[in-house]
Amino acid sequence: MTTIQEKYERPLMSCMTQTLPELKEAEKTCKVPKTDVANIKALIEHDNHHNRRKIESLIGRETCFRPYFNTTLDEQREHALRRLQAFCKDNIIRVQDFEENPMNIFMAHETFAQVDGSFATKMTVQFNLWGGTVYRLGSEEQRQMFANKTNSSEVVGCFGLSELGYGNNAVEMETTATYDHSDDTFVIHSPSVLSQKYWITNGACHAHYCVVFAQLIIDGKRQGVHGFITQIRDLQTLKPMPGCRVEDMGQKVGLNGIDNAKILFENVKVPRTHMLSSYACVEKGGEYKWKIGKLPGLRDRFLRLADQLLSGRLCISSMMLGATKVVLTISNRYMLTRHGVGPSGKSDTPILDYQLCQHEVFPLVARMYATQFYHNYVKRRYAERTKLGMNPNTDPAELSKVHMELVILCSSVKPIAAWLCDKSVITCRERVGGVGFLDANGFGGMFAHAGITAEGDARVLCAKVTKELMEILQKGTYTNSLKPIVSTAEYNVPWKNAVQIVAGEDETKIVAFCQELEKLFAKRVQNAADMFKNKLTEFMMKGDKAFRYKIYDANLKEFSDEIQLVAATYGQWESLRAFNKVICSAGTDPDLLHNTQTQVATLSPTAVNMLGRLAILYATDILMEDSMYAVELKILNPETELPFLRPLKAQLCKCLRPEIVSVINGFGIHDDVIWRPIGKDWKTFNKGDNFGEVVDTGRYLTNQS
Numbered sequence: 232m233t234t235i236q237e238k239y240e241r242p243l244m245s246c247m248t249q250t251l252p253e254l255k256e257a258e259k260t261c262k263v264p265k266t267d268v269a270n271i272k273a274l275i276e277h278d279n280h281h282n283r284r285k286i287e288s289l290i291g292r293e294t295c296f297r298p299y300f301n302t303t304l305d306e307q308r309e310h311a312l313r314r315l316q317a318f319c320k321d322n323i324i325r326v327q328d329f330e331e332n333p334m335n336i337f338m339a340h341e342t343f344a345q346v347d348g349s350f351a352t353k354m355t356v357q358f359n360l361w362g363g364t365v366y367r368l369g370s371e372e373q374r375q376m377f378a379n380k381t382n383s384s385e386v387v388g389c390f391g392l393s394e395l396g397y398g399n400n401a402v403e404m405e406t407t408a409t410y411d412h413s414d415d416t417f418v419i420h421s422p423s424v425l426s427q428k429y430w431i432t433n434g435a436c437h438a439h440y441c442v443v444f445a446q447l448i449i450d451g452k453r454q455g456v457h458g459f460i461t462q463i464r465d466l467q468t469l470k471p472m473p474g475c476r477v478e479d480m481g482q483k484v485g486l487n488g489i490d491n492a493k494i495l496f497e498n499v500k501v502p503r504t505h506m507l508s509s510y511a512c513v514e515k516g517g518e519y520k521w522k523i524g525k526l527p528g529l530r531d532r533f534l535r536l537a538d539q540l541l542s543g544r545l546c547i548s549s550m551m552l553g554a555t556k557v558v559l560t561i562s563n564r565y566m567l568t569r570h571g572v573g574p575s576g577k578s579d580t581p582i583l584d585y586q587l588c589q590h591e592v593f594p595l596v597a598r599m600y601a602t603q604f605y606h607n608y609v610k611r612r613y614a615e616r617t618k619l620g621m622n623p624n625t626d627p628a629e630l631s632k633v634h635m636e637l638v639i640l641c642s643s644v645k646p647i648a649a650w651l652c653d654k655s656v657i658t659c660r661e662r663v664g665g666v667g668f669l670d671a672n673g674f675g676g677m678f679a680h681a682g683i684t685a686e687g688d689a690r691v692l693c694a695k696v697t698k699e700l701m702e703i704l705q706k707g708t709y710t711n712s713l714k715p716i717v718s719t720a721e722y723n724v725p726w727k728n729a730v731q732i733v734a735g736e737d738e739t740k741i742v743a744f745c746q747e748l749e750k751l752f753a754k755r756v757q758n759a760a761d762m763f764k765n766k767l768t769e770f771m772m773k774g775d776k777a778f779r780y781k782i783y784d785a786n787l788k789e790f791s792d793e794i795q796l797v798a799a800t801y802g803q804w805e806s807l808r809a810f811n812k813v814i815c816s817a818g819t820d821p822d823l824l825h826n827t828q829t830q831v832a833t834l835s836p837t838a839v840n841m842l843g844r845l846a847i848l849y850a851t852d853i854l855m856e857d858s859m860y861a862v863e864l865k866i867l868n869p870e871t872e873l874p875f876l877r878p879l880k881a882q883l884c885k886c887l888r889p890e891i892v893s894v895i896n897g898f899g900i901h902d903d904v905i906w907r908p909i910g911k912d913w914k915t916f917n918k919g920d921n922f923g924e925v926v927d928t929g930r931y932l933t934n935q936s
Contacts, residue, residue: 240294241297241299241926241927241928241929242926242927243297243906243925243926243927244916244921244925244926244927245915246908246911246912246913246915246916247906247908247911247912247916247925248902248911249911249912249915250564250902250910250911250912251568251911251912251913251914253567253568253581254564254567254568254892257567257581257891257892258892258893258896260889261889261890261892261893262837262889262890263835263837263838263841263890263893264835264837264838266832267834267835267837267838267893268838268893268896268897270818270831270832270834270838271818271834271838271842271897272896272897272898272899273824273827273829273831273899274604274813274818274823274824274831275600275603275604275607275897275898275899276338276899277334277607277610277823277824277825278334278335278338278607278610278824278825278826278827279332279334279335279338279825279826279827280827280828280829281827281828282323282324282335282338282339283338283342285321285323286318286323286339286342286343287342287901287903287904289317289318289321289323290346290901290903290904291903293314293317295310295313295314295317296314296317296346296347297906297925297926298346298347298671298906298925298926299924299926300670300671300923300924301922301923301924304481304482304487307349307487307488308435308436308437308487308488308489308490310488311347311349311350311353311488311489312353312387312436312437314347314350314353315350315353315354315357315384315387316384318343318350318354319382319383319384320383322382323335323339324336324339324358324382325378325379325382326358326362326363326365326366326378326381326382327366327378327382329363329366329367329542329617330366330617330621332614332826333542333610333613333614333617334610334611334613334614334825334826335826336358336359336363336542336546337542337545337546337549337610338549339354339358340354340355340546340549340550340553341549341550341552341553342553342904343550343553344549344550344551344552344553344554345553345554345556345557345900345904346904346906347488347676348485348486348550348554348676348677348680349486349487349488349489350488351550351553352432352486352489352550352681352685353432353433353488353489355543355546355547355550356388356389356390356432356433357381357384357387357388357433358381359542359543359546360388360389360390360432360442360540360543361381361387361388361389361390361433361438361440361441361442362377362378362381362382362388363542364390364442364458364507364540365377365378365381365388365442365460365507366378367509368458368507368509368510368536369460369507369508369509370504370507370508370509370512372504373460373504373505373507373508377440377460386439386440386466387433387437387438387439387440388433388438388439388440388441388442389431389432389433389434389438389440389441389442389463389492390431390432390441390442391406391428391431391434391441391442391443391444391461391494392428392442392444393428393429393430394406394425394426394427394428394429395424395425395426395427395429395493396423396424396425396426397425397426398688399687399688399691401444401456401533401537402455402456402529402530402533402534404426404444404445404446404456405421405422405423405425405426405446406419406420406421406422406426406428406443406444406445406446406496407419407420407422407445407446407448408443408445408446408447408448408457408459408501408506409448409449410447410448410449410450410503410513410517411500412516412517414500415502415503415515416500416501416502416503417447417459417500417501417502417503417505417506417513418498418499418500418501419443419445419459419461419496419498419499419500419501420496420497420498420499421495421496421497426495427493427494427495428441428443428492428493428494428495429493430480430491431491431492431493431494432489432490432491433489433490434463434477434490434491434492434493434494435477435478435479435480435490435491435492436469436479436490437469437490438463438464439462439463439464439466439469440460440461440462440463441460441461441463441494442458442459442460442461442507443458443459443460443461443496443501444456444457444458444459445457445459447506447513447519449513449517449519450517453529454511454519454529454532455529455530455532455533456529456532456533456536457506457507457511457532457536458506458507458536459501459505459506459507460501460505460506460507461475461496461499461501461505463475463477463494464477472499473499474496474497474498474499474500475494475495475496475497475499476494476495476496476497477492477493477494478492478493478494478495479491479492480492480493483679484679485675485676485678485679485680486676486679486680486681503515507536508522509522510522510523510532510535510536511532523535540686541613541637541638541641542613543685543686544641544642544644544645544686544687544692545606545609545610545613545641545644545645546686547645547648547649547682547685547686548606548609548641548644548645548647548648548649549606550680550682551645551648551649551651551652551680551682552599552602552603552606552648552651552652554652554656554677554680555599555648555651555652555655555656556599556603556898556899556900557673557677557900557904557905557907558652558655558656558659558673558674558677559592559595559596559599559655559659559895559898560895560898560900560905560910561672561673561905561907561909561910562592562659562662562663562909563583563592563596563891563892563895564895564909564910565663565666565909565910565913566581566582566583566588566592566662566663567581567583567891567892568581568913569581569582569663569913570582571585582662583888583891584888586881586884587662588662589884589885589887589888590880590881590884591658591661591662592658592659592662593848593883593884593887593888593891594848594849594852594880595651595654595655595658595659596845596887596891596894596895597845597846597848597849597852598651598806598849598852599651599655599898600810600842600845600846600849600897601806601807601809601810601845601846601849602644602647602648602651602806604806604809604810604812604813605644605647605802605805605806605809605810606644606648607809607823608640608805608809608812609637609640609641609644610825611822611825612633612636612637612640613637613641614825615633616630616633616634616637619633620634629710631708632703632708632709632710633710635699635703635708636703636709636710636712636713638695638699639695639696639699639700639703639801640805642687642692642693642695642696642699643692643693643696643798643801643802643805644802644805645682645686645687645689645692646683646689646690646692646693646798646802647802647803647806648682649680649682649683649689650683650689652677652680652682653678653682653683656674656677656678657678659674660674660678663909666908666909666913667909669908669923670923671906671907671908671923671924671925672907672908672909673907690795693794693795693798693799694786694791694794694795694798696797696798696801696802697763697794697795697797697798697801698786698794700760700797700798700801701760701763701764701797704716704717704760715750715753715808716753716756716757716760716801716804717757719750719753719754719757720750720753721750722747722748722750722751722754723747724744724747724748724751724872725744725747726871726872726875726879727875729744729847729875729879729882730875730878730879730882732744733844733847733879733882733883733886734882734886736836736837736840738836738839738840738843741839741840741843741844741847742814742815742839742843744843744847745807745810745811745814745815745843745846745847746811746815748807748846748847748850749804749807749808749811751850751866752800752803752804752807752808752850753804753808754866755800755803755804755861755864755866756797756800756801756804758864758865758866759793759796759797759800759860759864760797762793762796762863762864763790763793763794763796763797766790766793767785767790770785770789770790771785796860799857803853806849807846807849807850810842810845810846810849811846813842814839814842814843814846817833817834817838817839818831818832818833818834818838819831819833819834841887841890841893841894844883844886844887845887845894847879847883848880848883848884848887851876851879851880851883852880854866854867854876855876855877855880858873858876861873906925907925908925
């Protein structure tokens with residue numbers, strides 16, 4: 232019987248290293264110079280270019296990264312572990328990067344999500360949720376104990392926050408950690424079925440330790456939710472430790488390389504020194520100490536800890552964008568080389584020439600660019616916040632402003648990236664036809680991701696965006712970055728001449744168009760926030776309920792649509808603003824590259840116009856999708872402006888069609904990670920019996936007919 236290692240050591244089929252001649256011919260017709268495409272790729276990648284090349288080399292070199300689809304559940308899990316171990320050997324990222332180079336962590340997530348969502352998820356738990364949590368919330372002793380062992384995968388960890396009965400209200404979780412005076416330990420206990428830790432990645436098979444979040448109880452008094460480093464398996468035998476009940480959650484709709492578990496604790500002893508203690512600690516004898524400032528309430532104590540976990544949202548966003556770039560790359564490649572009926576009645580026309588394909592797929596490509604540049608901006612802000620937090624001379628008030636805006640940014644970009652991935656996979660799966668149903672082409676794995684709910688339900692995060700944004704705007708505790716939506720500038724979008732502008736080659740007019748749209752999008756945020764504020768104020772003045780019940784009803788029973796609208800308009804404005812920063816500076820703004828030796832030359836007018844058209848398509852598609860609110864918010868006149876959107880979208884797609892190879896190549900997906908037949912020589916792939924595999928199974932017989 233073939234072992235899992237033997238399966239993955241088989242060579243790739245030769246057609247998986249080749250693309251079809253039609254793709255190369257299409258590339259020749261592009262007007263954008265290849266040097267510009269390379270520069271756009273560098274801007275999209277943003278940071279740590281050298282380490283990206285290391286990962287691409289690792290993927291091409293290590294046989295364990297080759298895809299194989301006819302596998303059992305156990306084989307998929309073993310395979311994901313082997314990939315983690317192979318990656319850890321190269322020492323490309325470390326948990327210490329959360330302080331020294333946080334963008335490096337996010338880079339690895341994005342790159343590996345292009346290959347395998349299961350491994351990328353296993354990695355994010357190992358380095359972010361387990362290792363990063365211990366490193367950021369733990370003591371120096373705890374850092375020394377676990378950091379390097381996590382980096383090498385000598386210790387595999389997991390993260391125990393969510394419980395079966397407690398997701399978005401984790402502060403009320405049931406698991407307890409009771410201080411035992413007799414032996415100076417904590418007793419971790421799961422008192423009910425609802426208190427079991429749920430969906431614990433790495434928990435079913437491989438994790439040695441778990442960061443268990445539990446209600447700290449000392450002498451019968453609750454001190455809020457804190458984290459505890461808890462050994463759940465014997466380091467040698469991997470058998471569960473006494474009192475740790477680990478149950479395998481089994482097969483899922485996707486990501487089956489992840490070993491998810493349910494974990495319950497039956498009076499498990501944990502040393503007092505294993506409480507994560509950067510914010511609070513328990514002294515020997517049971518004295519509770521809060522280390523930073525005034526002792527907050529129980530809910531705020533948990534939120535202080537939880538806000539340190541914002542990196543998880545950026546990790547998920549990175550993974551979603553990595554997967555989206557792959558699906559858009561392979562789908563556009565296929566639609567360029569797959570011919571359908573032409574004017575003669577013969578199959579001689581690329582299906583990407585059909586307006587149907589262009590109007591559905593090109594706006595997603597535009598959204599990908601906008602969201603990627605927004606994501607890059609959020610990464611920069613995360614790194615800046617980290618640096619500020621480590622500087623003892625930082626003004627606490629300024630740090631608080633920066634941190635709260637980072638909470639908003641991370642809570643905004645994750646849902647946008649996750650929804651974009653979903654929509655791209657669904658749309659492209661339909662447009663490529665039946666080949667999208669083949670496992671080897673990857674649509675199933677990319678659709679069955681956990682990004683919508685991982686690190687926070689997307690809609691709940693949007694509600695958090697609106698809550699925090701409205702609060703800082705009302706208090707005036709915001710940084711200069713938010714001033715454009717507080718005091719919006721007048722805008723004059725040239726709707727009547729829009730089609731002529733985007734069809735022309737006047738760089739100044741296209742750039743000016745982008746700038747006016749950005750002002751419109753800023754006004755859109757302001758108007759959405761004002762509308763919600765006015766409705767909320769009117770609602771709160773009615774009735775005789777206590778304030779807390781009124782605000783609960785307002786947020787959860789009355790104004791859900793308005794809350795979601797504020798968050799959506801904010802994220803879309805930030806996305807367009809980030810995109811425009813690239814366009815208006817022709818790629819030379821110093822903020823656009825970080826932690827890299829890569830240099831980017833000024834983009835040519837041809838390249839700027841291509842990016843400008845993408846930005847205008849992004850904004851146009853958003854406004855078309857949201858036309859009802861655009862009218863209600865008085866952003867578009869339904870008679871004199873709205874009718875121009877549809878012809879503008881059509882013209883933009885026509886203009887982008889000849890340049891689509893350059894646009895897609897700008898994503899920078901390395902050929903070594905495009906192991907999807909429709910993104911390669913799909914004709915040769917289908918010449919023989921391959922059993923749906925892209926490696927040589929020994930049964931591939933070329934059909935010579």
